[in-house]
Amino acid sequence: MDASPLLSTERLTMHFGGLAALENVNFAVRPGTIHAIIGPNGAGKSTFFNCITGVLRPTSGRILLQGEEITGLPPETISQKSIARSYQITNIFPGSTCIENIRIASQSRQYSWSILRHHRSDALATDKALVVLDAIALRDKAGELASNLSHGEQRHLEIGIALATEPKLLCLDEPTAGMSASETLDMIDLVRRIGANLTILIVEHDMHVVMSLADRITVFDYGQILAEGTPEEIQANPQVQEAYLKM
Numbered sequence: 001m002d003a004s005p006l007l008s009t010e011r012l013t014m015h016f017g018g019l020a021a022l023e024n025v026n027f028a029v030r031p032g033t034i035h036a037i038i039g040p041n042g043a044g045k046s047t048f049f050n051c052i053t054g055v056l057r058p059t060s061g062r063i064l065l066q067g068e069e070i071t072g073l074p075p076e077t078i079s080q081k082s083i084a085r086s087y088q089i090t091n092i093f094p095g096s097t098c099i100e101n102i103r104i105a106s107q108s109r110q111y112s113w114s115i116l117r118h119h120r121s122d123a124l125a126t127d128k129a130l131v132v133l134d135a136i137a138l139r140d141k142a143g144e145l146a147s148n149l150s151h152g153e154q155r156h157l158e159i160g161i162a163l164a165t166e167p168k169l170l171c172l173d174e175p176t177a178g179m180s181a182s183e184t185l186d187m188i189d190l191v192r193r194i195g196a197n198l199t200i201l202i203v204e205h206d207m208h209v210v211m212s213l214a215d216r217i218t219v220f221d222y223g224q225i226l227a228e229g230t231p232e233e234i235q236a237n238p239q240v241q242e243a244y245l246k247m
């Protein structure tokens, strides 16, 4: 029994001049899953993320969030519609404390926070931020300047900033890039924990991370979907093996 997709694309196409970075991509993320997108360099993974988060306006095709068309909407509107993205490059305010970083992000989510503004907004905003800090295992660093955190902790904070906007879909762009082995294990643990209550779309090069976390995997190659399935199905797929061997 398939649930209706949380996010889907229909014939999504993005051309840069004569280059087809995405070509007729039909894709769907089921609610409650951790869905990984993998593929060789230049396969179109970042372009896909950029289209669904509004950074790029696709050349043609449609993007639907819970059946509502969001194609070509600006990033702020897409964020208000509950798609949050954590970037490869850290996106935090280094001169602010961890809790301030989370509070700033949550206050930017005007609609769902309008109630809080009417009722003891400050105390509630702080309580909410502490819940997020708990979720990202940084509660004991609430008052610490973000600039004093380790690289791994900064990536956790960045995910907290995305969580504070109360997304329905969290897009993670290479969350373990540049991490040590132990930071990578911590990140796997974090994504698994937040994925218990949230739909996550993840672009990741580290196959151990992908195979540890993903419920489903979509493989992009030359801007098209080469394969889709469970981690076991993808690992056993000869076309996928060939696409990676040619790298």
Ligand SMILES: Nc1ncnc2c1ncn2[C@@H]1O[C@H](COP(=O)(O)OP(=O)(O)OP(=O)(O)O)[C@@H](O)[C@H]1O
Binding pocket: 016, 019, 020, 021, 039, 040, 041, 042, 043, 044, 045, 046, 047, 048
């Ligand atoms: N703004 C742009 N202008 C022109 N070409 C672009 C632009 N962005 C991406 N491309 C091209 O589109 C293709 C897909 O790039 P994209 O960055 O989406 O791939 P990727 O799968 O994310 O690669 P990587 O794993 O290396 O990050 C590449 O050929 C890239 O050079």
